Amino acid sequence: MTDQLVRDNIKRLKPYSSARSEYKGQAAVFLDANESPFDTGYNRYPDPLQQELKEAISAVKGVPPAQIFLGNGSDEAIDLLFRIFCEPGQDYVITLPPTYGMYQVSADIAGVGVREAPLRPGIFQPDPAAVLAQASPQSKLLFICSPNNPTGNSIRMEIMRELLGAFPGIVVVDEAYIDFSSQESALSLLGAFPNLVVLQTFSKAWGLAGIRLGMAFASEAIIAYFNKVKPPYNINQLTQEEALKALKGREAQEATVQQLLGQRALLQQYLGGLPFVQRIYPSDANFLLVKVDSPRAVYDYLAKGGIIVRDRSKVVLCEGCLRVTVGTPAENERLFRSLVSFEEENTNLAS
Ligand SMILES: Cc1ncc(COP(=O)(O)O)c(C=O)c1O
CATH class of the missing domain: 3.40.640.10 (Type I PLP-dependent aspartate aminotransferase-like (Major domain))
Known part of the structure; x- marks a missing residue:
């Protein structure tokens, strides 16, 4: 056939x-x-x-x-x-x-x-x-x-x-x-x-x-x-x-997957609490698609701090979105801290 x-x-x-x-x-x-x-x-x-x-x-x-x-x-x-x-x-x-x-x-x-x-x-x-x-x-x-x-x-x-x-x-x-x-x-x-x-x-x-x-x-x-x-x-x-x-050594692979799934859930929780995050799409993968208020500003801020995510905001149906890979616990925490600073600086600028 x-x-x-x-x-x-x-x-x-x-x-x-x-x-x-x-x-x-x-x-x-x-x-x-x-x-x-x-x-x-x-x-x-x-x-x-x-x-x-x-x-x-x-x-x-x-x-x-x-x-x-x-x-x-x-x-x-x-x-x-x-x-x-x-x-x-x-x-x-x-x-x-x-x-x-x-x-x-x-x-x-x-x-x-x-x-x-x-x-x-x-x-x-x-x-x-x-x-x-x-x-x-x-x-x-x-x-x-x-x-x-x-x-x-x-x-x-x-x-x-x-x-x-x-x-x-x-x-x-x-x-x-x-x-x-x-x-x-x-x-x-x-x-x-x-x-x-x-x-x-x-x-x-x-x-x-x-x-x-x-x-x-x-x-x-x-x-x-x-x-x-x-x-x-x-x-x-x-x-x-x-x-x-x-x-x-398959057990090592399974343990890594479990750890990343745990980190994915944590990252979802972290990001969900940020006021400029509009939406986190459900994920079956080792990354999250996140819709934010000003994707380029967030991207640039993170990049200046040495954190690179993927800007997908110009991609059809992904307008406003960044794609964030789930990292190690330390990397995810660093990402979160940087996003909190972004929020604080922007609120200060606005007030
Ligand atoms: C959906 C999808 N398929 C395939 C690949 C590439 O896989 P490989 O490294 O095996 O070439 C990627 C890499 O990002 C991917 O996202």
Whole structure:
């Protein structure tokens, strides 16, 4: 079913065959890959399909290794989705703004159009009829970010199911923030919908943004296309080792998530008491979208004190909003103290 959505040149593509994927057995002497023979710990190319790491991820996620692709961040998976499915100048994708900016950037790089079906104001849920009104045989990808960046809310499961059932292309559910969410993952829908791709990452809850490791979960057929088009050794050995270490120490990740959820609640409480804060949107992620009286003044004041938040006040449906990542307890306290000073100084100025 998804095969007919794939670009013809990708279907015909004869992928690069690396030395390490041509010979899979055990041997004593490897003279096939023009590597250095001297052991530095890293003189050999890494496993191109990251089998040990995929087994470990499989055990945590309950998805078979053949349904997992690993990328240099989920951003690589997003880029490859365009290359696999979207014919430049002909196909297009649908996004649900306000949302993560890379979908648009990747589309622009690929020369692929973007049509927008904005979320409903205030509740930030998609309007399925409006989304499907934009669909056609050329709409190859629909990006649903859940929990959504920058709004922080999860997209309702019934809406996802409805869109998965009716959308003629691939539905990409970007779950970068899923570990902070009270809603279940869309991974549970993989068996029912062959057009589903779920993206997750080690960059947020795992605390490993620096190693660049993203995951895509999908049908075996879609994952086979990812493997066909990816650069041969896209995940380096250091990254594979660090991720395996993290997966073995999973309790640490769970403790971090719990701590951040506690801090998120505290931050909500802090910010809610400030008179210039108009609204704090409910969050299923590790950040809060906060509507304030004069966003630029607040932003500049914080920046002068060395605290950087994200100004989203010019983003559609986020007018007046700043996006604040949940930090350490000390960082959150510092943020709060700085906001209290901002309030005091402004009240003094006004009186
Ligand atoms: C929704 C969303 N998806 C993906 C990413 C990028 O993830 P990665 O670091 O795995 O490339 C981000 C990063 O901010 C994000 O907000």
